[in-house]
Amino acid sequence: MSNAYRIPPRRYTSSVMMMTRPTTSVISSCVVYFMFLSLLNLISHCHAGWIDPDTPQDARTVYPFKVVPAPPAPKENGKSKNEASDKKSATNNSHRRRRDPTQSPTLYPTFEPTQFPSIHPTSFTPAPTVPKRLYDLVFSDEFNTPHRNFADGHDPKWTALEKNDYTNDAQHYYSTENAYTDTQGNLIIKSEAADTDIVGFNDVKQKNEKVTKHFKSAMLQSWNKFCFTGGIMEAEIALPGRHDVGGLWPAFWLLGNLARHTYVGSSEHVWPWSSSVCTDKSRTAQLISACDRVEHYGLHTGVGRGAPEIDVFEVQAGSIKANTGAFLKMPVGQPFMSSSYQVAPGRLPRPGEGWWPYQNWYNNLTGGMNTSLNIIFYGTYNHFRDDTNPAEQDYWSDAISYNRQLNSSHFGKFHRYRVEWEVPEEASKENNYTKNYGYIRWYLD
Numbered sequence: 001m002s003n004a005y006r007i008p009p010r011r012y013t014s015s016v017m018m019m020t021r022p023t024t025s026v027i028s029s030c031v032v033y034f035m036f037l038s039l040l041n042l043i044s045h046c047h048a049g050w051i052d053p054d055t056p057q058d059a060r061t062v063y064p065f066k067v068v069p070a071p072p073a074p075k076e077n078g079k080s081k082n083e084a085s086d087k088k089s090a091t092n093n094s095h096r097r098r099r100d101p102t103q104s105p106t107l108y109p110t111f112e113p114t115q116f117p118s119i120h121p122t123s124f125t126p127a128p129t130v131p132k133r134l135y136d137l138v139f140s141d142e143f144n145t146p147h148r149n150f151a152d153g154h155d156p157k158w159t160a161l162e163k164n165d166y167t168n169d170a171q172h173y174y175s176t177e178n179a180y181t182d183t184q185g186n187l188i189i190k191s192e193a194a195d196t197d198i199v200g201f202n203d204v205k206q207k208n209e210k211v212t213k214h215f216k217s218a219m220l221q222s223w224n225k226f227c228f229t230g231g232i233m234e235a236e237i238a239l240p241g242r243h244d245v246g247g248l249w250p251a252f253w254l255l256g257n258l259a260r261h262t263y264v265g266s267s268e269h270v271w272p273w274s275s276s277v278c279t280d281k282s283r284t285a286q287l288i289s290a291c292d293r294v295e296h297y298g299l300h301t302g303v304g305r306g307a308p309e310i311d312v313f314e315v316q317a318g319s320i321k322a323n324t325g326a327f328l329k330m331p332v333g334q335p336f337m338s339s340s341y342q343v344a345p346g347r348l349p350r351p352g353e354g355w356w357p358y359q360n361w362y363n364n365l366t367g368g369m370n371t372s373l374n375i376i377f378y379g380t381y382n383h384f385r386d387d388t389n390p391a392e393q394d395y396w397s398d399a400i401s402y403n404r405q406l407n408s409s410h411f412g413k414f415h416r417y418r419v420e421w422e423v424p425e426e427a428s429k430e431n432n433y434t435k436n437y438g439y440i441r442w443y444l445d
Helices: 081-092 280-285
Strands: 002-006 017-020 030-035 038-040 135-141 172-174 179-181 187-189 192-202 207-217 219-221 231-237 251-256 309-316 336-343 371-373 379-382 395-405 415-422 439-444
Touching: 135 231, 187 219, 231 251, 309 415, 309 439, 336 439, 395 439
Parallel strands: 002 017, 038 251, 172 207
Antiparallel strands: 002 135, 002 231, 017 135, 030 038, 030 219, 030 251, 179 187, 192 207, 231 415, 251 309, 309 336, 336 395, 371 395, 379 395, 415 439
């Protein structure tokens, strides 16, 4: 099952399960990719019936989930690390005057003064909030029709690739035959050891050469078929392989529609840009930037465009446990799912890989239970061989990513993966005159 939901006032329609004030969400003009489960969301000129008639009625509306914050930091001898550090410091520096905690101001004046200063913030009357939103289903696919053909041009919702994947040092060839529906209402994406001979262009040697790929798999995309901006997307997925054996890289993700995955020429200076501000860097490094003063193809001047990426999950199986090896400084190890927002331009100065970031790299990041900021991967340095001025055209992109601990039960058994994507809104009567800055939230079950 795959569902998408969207906010009612907007015009886009779609379904993997997606909703209008949503249950599935994608990026502005986005594509959903399943590679080994990758889902694609794109163009808004859609004419198909996007809601699967087999989708139950009670699944056609949904509310967003409540956020469950991460537990407090681990304690040492009954005290938090900060408290332990303060105690030690006070002991070693007893001659230094300790400052008593000061009272935290309340949001509104109180009728009675407090008797003693408080260490923690005092309670206050919360500010007005936006009414809880109800999302309507706009796209769903239950995959109940057996033997569907996902080859190019055969399915109204999905396209299975028939091409080599030469991104990320991929070892496989994508075949349409490896994506199909069975008689039990399941979409099957099969990976197998099978040779495929291809002829491709070697960027380093600058010539065509014959290559044999020793594995086959499949990728489904909704590119140029379905797109939405903001909402909720979820899918029930059983991960392939064993939890403790690496090698597979199942993924379920969203991409802005100006780029198409595996067609790398479409993403140069487009992925994962999300900026509509004219700067010296965007002028040279962003293909369609706010610096443009000439209209092309109906695109307005002064508006930046790109293809940011939201990864619902990328899964890494294996046997390296938390706080060991590559994950020495992380409380989450293999197997894990990584949920990310990848965006350009990157923020400098950036954290060093393997190190925890300084406090203000990105604000308002909140992890959930059994999660950890992914300190091993903070983003990519983007350089393209055909650029004439790399010093000005190269750019950093950021990966704001959290890893979530998985276990053997997530492999071979169905679990529900979900992303909620709220776009920013200015204050208006509809939202109780409360400005909404937007958010992206990820959920497992």
